[in-house]
Amino acid sequence: MKKDNFKIAVFAGDGIGPEIMKEGLKILNVISEKKKIKLQIQEGLAGGCAYDKSGTPLPDASLKLAIKSDAVLLGAVGGPQWESLDYSVRPERALLGLRSNLGIYANLRPVVVFEELLNASPLKKSIVRGIDIMIVRELTGDVYFGKPRGVRKGKDGKRHGINTMAYSEDEIRRIAVRAFEIARTRKKNLTSVDKANILETMELWRDIVTQVGKKYPDVILKHMYVDNCALQLIRDPSQFDVIVTTNLFGDILSDEAAMLTGSIGMLPSASLGKKSALYEPIHGSAPDIAGKNIANPLAMILSVALMLRYSLSLPREAALIEKAVGETLKAGFRTKDIYQKNKKTVGTAEMGDAVAKNLRKLMI
Numbered sequence: 001m002k003k004d005n006f007k008i009a010v011f012a013g014d015g016i017g018p019e020i021m022k023e024g025l026k027i028l029n030v031i032s033e034k035k036k037i038k039l040q041i042q043e044g045l046a047g048g049c050a051y052d053k054s055g056t057p058l059p060d061a062s063l064k065l066a067i068k069s070d071a072v073l074l075g076a077v078g079g080p081q082w083e084s085l086d087y088s089v090r091p092e093r094a095l096l097g098l099r100s101n102l103g104i105y106a107n108l109r110p111v112v113v114f115e116e117l118l119n120a121s122p123l124k125k126s127i128v129r130g131i132d133i134m135i136v137r138e139l140t141g142d143v144y145f146g147k148p149r150g151v152r153k154g155k156d157g158k159r160h161g162i163n164t165m166a167y168s169e170d171e172i173r174r175i176a177v178r179a180f181e182i183a184r185t186r187k188k189n190l191t192s193v194d195k196a197n198i199l200e201t202m203e204l205w206r207d208i209v210t211q212v213g214k215k216y217p218d219v220i221l222k223h224m225y226v227d228n229c230a231l232q233l234i235r236d237p238s239q240f241d242v243i244v245t246t247n248l249f250g251d252i253l254s255d256e257a258a259m260l261t262g263s264i265g266m267l268p269s270a271s272l273g274k275k276s277a278l279y280e281p282i283h284g285s286a287p288d289i290a291g292k293n294i295a296n297p298l299a300m301i302l303s304v305a306l307m308l309r310y311s312l313s314l315p316r317e318a319a320l321i322e323k324a325v326g327e328t329l330k331a332g333f334r335t336k337d338i339y340q341k342n343k344k345t346v347g348t349a350e351m352g353d354a355v356a357k358n359l360r361k362l363m364i
């Protein structure tokens, strides 16, 4: 897609959502002004704020806006004031509605440890220094959706629980192609994680990923069992470039990998779909710190970078945003959650300003 005019749907959401979104948009404005591209940014309501206004967390107008856009940027949704609502209208339903209507099937979670934040990791610096991993998690299959499922009474009169691990060839092929394509834009090193030594579904997974790999001879493909991967992520995370895995294993491994960085306010995500893609920080709406100008906007800003890379075909500008974040940290700027001694504690808006200033300099 080579365009100079993009439609972006923006849902700031609840809690710290509006505060961090403001900083994400600051960065987008710098890109639009310096690169001379037109960004049609349209804001909509999703989450608790949408429920308060219209009685539903994802009004039709919001859904339409998301579907007709090139990409969707989301802050965060939810908060204690909506916790007693019926499940069907809880703010988090907005996420499910967006994901299913956009045909989302892949979740991308980059795990990058910035040199300046090595101390935040619970692991030794020598282990996490320089890690840059992309986890590609399949989102539509596996035990979360396989049938039969449920808890029922068996012949022994006792309750039995069942969930079914299920994958079709097409589902595996689709995510494998995506992961190989991503690996091609990075260090060309892909690890497919499964449990093919025990589970037939995973044998099929390995078979299809290997088949797809034949079309990508420039990418080195390695297969790894999930238990070994869990161990290797702690023992030697820098061996990984791109990891592709199933819904269940990806759910667990991506949270494990997130902890390598030690800071939830730094981690962006992308959810790619058939119709569009959704970009959001991995953290929630942090109601405990909302409205205080102390939330870390960097996960939101890094989500904007992912959007440029994967939906707007602007990889150079995406890398410049990431570089601007690195330089801002190097200059000593810290929000409260990543505070370090002898560094400058700044608020949400000041952090956004500092990144925008560095980005402007890099885009001269």
Ligand code: NAD
Pocket (backbone or CB within 6 Å): 016, 075, 076, 077, 078, 079, 080, 092, 095, 264, 265, 280, 281, 282, 283, 284, 285, 286, 287, 288, 289, 294, 295, 296, 297, 299, 337
């Ligand atoms: P949370 O991620 O909102 O907060 C967990 C902790 O991390 C809190 O102490 C919070 O202050 C801190 N934190 C989170 N983001 C931060 C940031 N950018 N800067 C500094 N500190 C940050 O998780 P939670 O407290 O379990 O959930 C709060 C609400 O968010 C709930 O209603 C939950 O359902 C919702 N939620 C939404 C999403 C989403 O919108 N994608 C994801 C997870 C949780």
